[in-house]
Amino acid sequence: MSERGNENTQSSMTRGERVRAAARTLRTPRTASWVADETGVSVKTAQKYLDQLVEDNVLRRIEQGDQTCYCVDQLMATYREIAALQREHDREALTSALESMREKITEWQVSYDVETPGELRASIADLDDAEEIETRRETAAEWEHLDERIPVVRAALTEYDWASEHDTIPV
Amino acid sequence: MGLSGTIDTSVYEGVKDILQRDPRITRVTYEPDSIVKRFLRAKIDPSRVSPPTGPEPPTLDVEWRFTSNDEQYRIHYADPNTGFTCGWHRDDDHPALGPVHFQYESARSESSDHQRAQFENAVPTEVLWTALDRLFDEKIPELAQS
Numbered sequence: 001m002s003e004r005g006n007e008n009t010q011s012s013m014t015r016g017e018r019v020r021a022a023a024r025t026l027r028t029p030r031t032a033s034w035v036a037d038e039t040g041v042s043v044k045t046a047q048k049y050l051d052q053l054v055e056d057n058v059l060r061r062i063e064q065g066d067q068t069c070y071c072v073d074q075l076m077a078t079y080r081e082i083a084a085l086q087r088e089h090d091r092e093a094l095t096s097a098l099e100s101m102r103e104k105i106t107e108w109q110v111s112y113d114v115e116t117p118g119e120l121r122a123s124i125a126d127l128d129d130a131e132e133i134e135t136r137r138e139t140a141a142e143w144e145h146l147d148e149r150i151p152v153v154r155a156a157l158t159e160y161d162w163a164s165e166h167d168t169i170p171v
Numbered sequence: 172m173g174l175s176g177t178i179d180t181s182v183y184e185g186v187k188d189i190l191q192r193d194p195r196i197t198r199v200t201y202e203p204d205s206i207v208k209r210f211l212r213a214k215i216d217p218s219r220v221s222p223p224t225g226p227e228p229p230t231l232d233v234e235w236r237f238t239s240n241d242e243q244y245r246i247h248y249a250d251p252n253t254g255f256t257c258g259w260h261r262d263d264d265h266p267a268l269g270p271v272h273f274q275y276e277s278a279r280s281e282s283s284d285h286q287r288a289q290f291e292n293a294v295p296t297e298v299l300w301t302a303l304d305r306l307f308d309e310k311i312p313e314l315a316q317s
Binding site for chain 1: 173174175176177178179180181184185186188189204205206207208209236237292293294295296297
């Protein structure tokens, strides 16, 4: 491992930026000390930036026993994602993306004769052909991802006009 | 083999930040697009790779997936000019090599290999950082011309 190279790249980020980037990936609650260890900063520094991110609604602070932990505020992250979709894409683009995701799922349901990605995964047990097993695994993974994305895109579309009305810059 | 688990697009925001800060990377996009967001693709400046390549920009694909108590990822470099590809994969492909392996393939010499690999950190942003440095400082200079 190249420690030298590592230091070069990492010096391009301030300690705060490094903690902030890592914090956005905290899917399971972690202590400030754990984050400090991972990012090579002091516990005090990690704590300072994690607390700022709680104030900014990026992280949630959770008490676990006698420990204070931090994890991504998933509700706020989803709202931000919806707002980003509304701001970066027009209604037509979101509608056509939603349609194409639904069409893909319908195609998989028909061609594999299953209703869910779980059923598609289960169907692998009866197969011997390695290539077909691989294709079905990849399709199931892609299907699961689309199942996650569809509600977010749909939410962005549902309140699209309302969001556009509120996304104005006063002149 | 494809990765299994859930994609968390908020994690990709942190990962994207790391990619965008690397001086060798010129552009980072979501694939297949910024609505579906399956994985991140970074375009690399061919003149900043050692040894330099070109004319097409090499790519680095980064995909992260989470299962209930584990994660899988793929950090994969591909040079379209030479056919050289390499990367770190955390998946179920080579259990004998442990959870993470490094693999490379060189189209020129038809050589390829899979090796045991390890990252000291668990946070995706730190893993990616280490991977970027190993890739540009060690792996490409050592293997791309083999």
